[in-house]
Amino acid sequence: MRAFVLRKVGEVGVIEKPVPEPGPNDAVVRTTAAMVCTTDVHTMRGAIPVAPDVTLGHEAVGVVHALGSAVEGLAKGQRVAVSGVTPCFQCDSCQRGFSSQCLGRMLGGARFTNRRDGNMAQYFLVNNAQANLAPIPEGLSDHKALYATDMLSTGFVAAEHAELALGETVAIFAQGAVGLSATIGCRLRGAGLIIAVESVPARQDLARPFGADLVVDHTRCDPVARILELTDGQGVDAAIEALGTPQTWEATFRVTKPGGRISNVGYHGEVPEPLKIPLEPFGYGMSDKQVYGGFNRGGRGWLRRIFRLMETGKVDPTPMTTHEFGFDEIERAFRMMASKEGGIIKPLIHFDADSA
């Protein structure tokens, strides 16, 4: 089979690999569609050390090709989605409810590419298949189901960690695919005022229909001053960091009111310095502000909940898909994702049905 791999830091390519064989609790899925994620770009740049020629990708859907002997309740040929995070759902961390940090390891649930091959390949292996594979409902397209695997999952986790009460105010820093998904999530959670911070016109245009009441362009004004002005000097009840820069991180402290929540889903691994917390907006340590950093939690139940929101028409994330490619064009899609050229937000990758 063909797999899109990281040959070494900075160099990607398509190579031949054997089709994986499932262990007793695993499944092997034949990929039908996938999406490239900014995380893959971070990995390509060496943000996370990985094995040579490891397969990239963690956002894919497909059909069950093979099942391990102990897997029940799934059938060959069934359409399935798998989260970008595949926890074991058996260890202490998972049982405590922190499946993202499976096995007590930071980000331990993120196995694709980090601990084994990812799923930007014609076939891929899924650990703990019974807990991690979610059958895709008949009326739900592969395209929509793909958004549940990471973008909506992570954006909705950000909205949940913001703990919005009905009518509260929230500021969301950056409207990439995760930030846009957080905007959708905050609207679903009943935010009264959603302020999105974004300068790219195409992303601003998506933010509004997804739920942003106001869009602040940080290239035209000081976003902190503007958000304080828009909230009568009080600040917002919650701020979401969906970019991963020191500036946006610090801004979340400056725009939240005392007792507010800061929900971080931005990946801060590309800047090696420790993040700073500005003292005055943190009440010198006594502001009653809470900070929560998290990401996609994985699992069949969580995928099903997101599917339900799409099945009933409450959420349609597909306007975020700006480009479509065949798997044979994957390198071009990846290059565009790395440079963000052509206004790319999410590229959808189609896999040829009869290739193997």
Ligand SMILES: [Zn+2]
């Ligand atoms: Zn992703």
Ligand SMILES: [Zn+2]
């Ligand atoms: Zn676990």
